[in-house]
Structure formats: C-alpha cells, structure tokens
Amino acid sequence: MNAVAVAGLCRRYGRRWALAEVNFEVPEGAIVMVAGRNGSGKSTLLRVLATAIRADLGTVRVLGYDVHRDRESARHKLALLGHRTYLYEPLSALENLAIVARFLGRDSRRNALLELLEEVGLADRADDPVLTFSAGMRQRLALARVLQQEAELVLLDEPYGHLDPPGFLLVDRLLQRLRRQGATVLMATHLLQRGRRLCDRALVLDAGRLRFAGPIAGMPEPEGADGAGFAEGA
Amino acid sequence: MLLAALRKDLLLQWRGRVQMVAIFAFGAAALLLFSFAIGPDSLALRQHAGGFLWLALLLASTLSLAESFEREMEEGALEGLLLLPAGARWLYYGKAIANWAQLAMLGIALVPVMVVLYDAGTLRLLSLLGVILLGTAGLSAPGTLYAGMTAQARGRQTLLPLLFFPLVVPVLLAAVKATSLLILGDPMGQLRAWAMLLIAFDVIYWSLCGLLFGRVVED
Numbered sequence: 049m050n051a052v053a054v055a056g057l058c059r060r061y062g063r064r065w066a067l068a069e070v071n072f073e074v075p076e077g078a079i080v081m082v083a084g085r086n087g088s089g090k091s092t093l094l095r096v097l098a099t100a101i102r103a104d105l106g107t108v109r110v111l112g113y114d115v116h117r118d119r120e121s122a123r124h125k126l127a128l129l130g131h132r133t134y135l136y137e138p139l140s141a142l143e144n145l146a147i148v149a150r151f152l153g154r155d156s157r158r159n160a161l162l163e164l165l166e167e168v169g170l171a172d173r174a175d176d177p178v179l180t181f182s183a184g185m186r187q188r189l190a191l192a193r194v195l196q197q198e199a200e201l202v203l204l205d206e207p208y209g210h211l212d213p214p215g216f217l218l219v220d221r222l223l224q225r226l227r228r229q230g231a232t233v234l235m236a237t238h239l240l241q242r243g244r245r246l247c248d249r250a251l252v253l254d255a256g257r258l259r260f261a262g263p264i265a266g267m268p269e270p271e272g273a274d275g276a277g278f279a280e281g282a
Numbered sequence: 283m284l285l286a287a288l289r290k291d292l293l294l295q296w297r298g299r300v301q302m303v304a305i306f307a308f309g310a311a312a313l314l315l316f317s318f319a320i321g322p323d324s325l326a327l328r329q330h331a332g333g334f335l336w337l338a339l340l341l342a343s344t345l346s347l348a349e350s351f352e353r354e355m356e357e358g359a360l361e362g363l364l365l366l367p368a369g370a371r372w373l374y375y376g377k378a379i380a381n382w383a384q385l386a387m388l389g390i391a392l393v394p395v396m397v398v399l400y401d402a403g404t405l406r407l408l409s410l411l412g413v414i415l416l417g418t419a420g421l422s423a424p425g426t427l428y429a430g431m432t433a434q435a436r437g438r439q440t441l442l443p444l445l446f447f448p449l450v451v452p453v454l455l456a457a458v459k460a461t462s463l464l465i466l467g468d469p470m471g472q473l474r475a476w477a478m479l480l481i482a483f484d485v486i487y488w489s490l491c492g493l494l495f496g497r498v499v500e501d
Contacts, residue, residue, distance in 0.1 A: 098365060099365065100361060100365060120367050120369075126365075127365075132358030132362075134363075135362075136294060136357070137353065137356055137357060138297040138353060147286070148366065150285075150286035150290075151363060152366060
C-alpha cells in the first residue's frame, strides 16, 4: 500500500505556481529524499502533505486519507519538522515537550520527557528557556518533538539545518530508528551524498515540477557547478 | 484537550507577567488622562467613571490580546499544535479563557485606580465583580478571534482595533451602563436588564467565535 499518493498537485502563491502538476506515489515504509534547488517547491510539497497548507488543484492522499476531506484523521498519523521549530521561546525545553505530550495524551512527567531530551543531547538544558538556545539546539528540540509524536509519516524539511557534525549523526540515527519502526519518511535536503546513503527513493523537483521520482539509484547526478540545488553542503 | 490548551496559555501568561504589569500601567495612565479631560468637577468625574474604566480596559485589551498571539506566531507554535492535531476549537477556548482571566484581573486592578482618580466607589463589590467578569468575557471572546485572525497580517496593530472595536460596542455599552448604575445608584432597578444583555452577548460571542476560529487560523 502507498503511504502517499499525489495526483495533479498544484499550489500557487499569488501568481507564481510553487507546484505544478506533481504526480508521485511513495510506498509505506520508504525513506524518500526530496531534492531540488532553493525555491523548487520542496517545502511547499512537504507542507501540503502535512496538511499545513492546502493544494489549489489535484488530490493528495496520506496514509489512506484525503488531506482535504480527512484533514484531522491524517494529522493524527503524521509529523512535520518544518523551517519553523513550533516551539514556545519563553518556555523551557521540558515545558515545550510537556505541552505536546498533554495534547497527544502521552506521559508528560519529567522523567519520560528527559529521556527524549537525552536522545537529542539536550538533557542538561532541560529547564532552560528556548529563548537562550542556539539555532542548532532549537533544531534538536524540534527533532525531539517529532520523535515524541511517533508518527507513521514523518516529513523532515532540511533536518540537518543549523546542526553541528554530531547533530548530523543524530539525524542519521533518527532516520534509522524511523526505518526500524516502519515509518515512512520524506526528507527535503541538499546533502545528496548523505541522502543517497540513507534513503531508498528520491523525488527531484525543479521550479515546481517533478523531474524525477523513483529508486535512489536512478536519481540524476548533479549538473556541475550550476546545479546549485545539488551541492553537498557538509 | 481544553485543559491542555488552557494550561499552556496560563503558563505563557505567567512567563509574560512583566508585560501584564506594563499593560496595567497603560490602563492606569489612560484613566489618569481621561480624568484630566473632565477637570476637577467631582460630580462629572463620578458620572463618567464607568465609561472611562471600560474605555481604559478596551484599549489595554488590544495590547494583551495581540500579545497572546505573539508567542504563537514567533516560531509557528500555533500551527504546530494544529498539526498535532490539537483541535482549533480547544485551542481557541483555552486562549479565550486565559485572556478572559487576564482581562478580568486587569479590570479588577483598575477599579482602585478609578476610585482614587474619580472618587467613584461602590459598596456593591460583588455586583461590580460580576459586571467586570461579564464585560471582560464579552471582550475576550471576539478579541481572541480577531487577534488570531490578524496575528499574521501586516499592520496588525491597526487592524485589530479596527475590526474589534465596532464588534464590541454592544458589550461596552451594557458594561458601562451597569458599572455606572453601581457607582451612581440604581433607583429604577435597571442593573439586572443590562447584566442580562451582557450575558446574552457573551453566549453569542463565545459560541460563534469558537466555531469560526478554525477557519481563520487554518490555510
């Protein structure tokens, strides 16, 4: 069964089409790299799949739910790590995770949440307000928030952004853990070598149009120095 | 869900309590300036005290309502909760109740300022508390909706009062009348009628705004 099925997806901002006639399917349990230059539509695609924004045209099914009609049902099964961290800056790392836990009906006690923070290397800053965190630490906490959701479909928009080398390894471990759990992952990244190593499939977007969808081995090579969206960042 | 939302908003308010002190100072300053407009005529001051109390509360409410969405928008936290999914309606009611509590406390805190500046006291303190609770409920329900609607808009500082003020005119009118009756005396027994009007508007606003919130914060 497909975890994601997209047909004729179009989304525009004003007069500009961010996504045009995008069609693809992702089988359950696949780890998919979403590649493309800046502004190619990667974030828009992930946000449509996450039900954060609506498509203007086309149908999008996520884990069997139509994201237009069954928005709430789909949301129970997916998690998004976006460009914004979804954190409350005046609250501590623990308090941020406790809020999510309460809404999800999960264990919001300190010890349970500390385990999560331990996993992302923030246990020693558990009681510090997010306001005092660096961008990389915020990204780690946002990753903990994603882990906390135990979602079946995980959408990661540039998860390596702002992270240091140990942070890169943390994301690698997170992907491996999600694979073991059987989750489907779509990860937008510019780190192609890393993506090739960790992912099974790829989607390549160019100016809102899908240029490639298939197994990672068949993904086109970067087009020289001009292929700015395909440069390895680290 | 409602408890989780309310707890989250009360925690955020507690962390931003310094801002609350500033908003109280703003309300007190407004009361002081209004008293200058009337001059030293003590009878005129007493007659206008109820109106000015509610005007000061209304002006201060635009600051506190806008502030309540500031934290939600900084890192997209509100969107994050909607995607959990936390349910837009519960998020609305959690925030509206927290805003109501904040506005009611502000109203209660401004009463002594009014008494000192306008020589306008009342012995019917429980009734005054009831009017403040009903009036601030009528401000917080539509105020939370509009603050959510304008939180992402450019020029939101202008947009919020522009949308909010006309909608709360009936609530303001009823609250001012009821407060004035408590201060100046109520020989005709009209207080009950104004209180009922406030209750009616509160019921309408709290029901409708909860239904509409999802539509204004979702794409």
